[in-house]
Amino acid sequence: MHSKELLAELYDKLYTIRVFESRCIKLYRQGLIRGYFHPYLGEEAIAVGVCAALRETDRIVSTHRGHGHCIAWGADLGRMTAELLGRQTGYCGGRGGSMHIADVTAGNLGANGIVGAGIPLGVGSALASSIRDDGRVTAIFFSDGASNNGVFAEAMNLAAIWDLPAIFVLENNHFAVSTPVEQVCRTADLCERGKGYGVESFTVDGNDVLAVYERTAYAAELCRKASGPVLMECKTYRDKGHHVNDPGDYMPREILDKYKARNPEKLCRQHMTVAGFTDDDIAEIEADVDRRMDEAVEFAQASDAPDVGRFLEEVASR
DSSP, rough: OOOOOHHHHHHHHHHHHOOOOOOOHHHHHHTTSSSOOOOOOOOOHHHHHHHHOOOOOOOOOOOSOOHHHHHHHTOOOHHHHHHHTTTTTTTTSSSSSOOOBGGGGGGGGOOSSSTTTTHHHHHHHHHHHHHHHHOOEEEEEEEETGGGGGHHHHHHHHHHHOOOEEEEEEEESSTTTTTTGGOOOOOOOHHHHHTTOEEEEEEEEOHHHHHHHHHHHHHHHHHTTOOOOEEEEEEEOOOOOTTTTOOOSSOOOHHHHHHTTTTTHHHHHHHHHTTTTOOHHHHHHHHHHHHHHHHHHHHHHHHHOOOOHHHHHHHHHO
């Protein structure tokens, strides 16, 4: 039985990601967020479960669909919102936007707009930890589409032969943009690919935050014992299309409805009910998150845009 404190923390993060994404979609529709925006709705349990099972000194590497990873890792909602709105109080001074948020000082090595490009960066981080023997683990988030890139195979092999402390977190939402994973992979379980490199590999229900948490804790323990790397395939389904302007008409309605009926927040609430939480307890958590999100939007909108002169000076100095 998990503690009520842990369950409250997990639900807080799950609900925060959902509120953040939903609110930012509205800000995008208002023209306040420029460029692409890839919602993490439906996949929240993966980021939350993984990050909760790691230590603060560990590291993560994110993707173009990375808001959930950042928030699960403890990012400030105000600075997150400011970055998406292109304000100088954002994590990257308003210059990274939705797909390039990073906070290296906190162990968040950054998101990446290139599919699969974060994988070798994460392996590099794990290699550094191995050389320094600092006990840190690096969790590398990537998609089913990224697993078909050559860099995945090369990075996995390198991590395997050097026993690196890396957890490869494969977020299998069943679509590479609009291409069904079944059309580009022979195996139904993508984790089978890791076994070919002699890597501990398994699947987990990516909508159940406790299942993800428990398996990540197991994977992290292996990595700290120099028995890594580990490949963890988290099966899930996004609530919407690939990006904010994609209606997702290619997603079979019956499958989408099935996953929405057991979305991460709903499953976590079921765990909480068993643990003794009341509806009022859960409502209190949600109210606090809603308040923090309101404050984050106010902070971001009140922040200044990046200074062009300073930007040019920094570019010239490099």
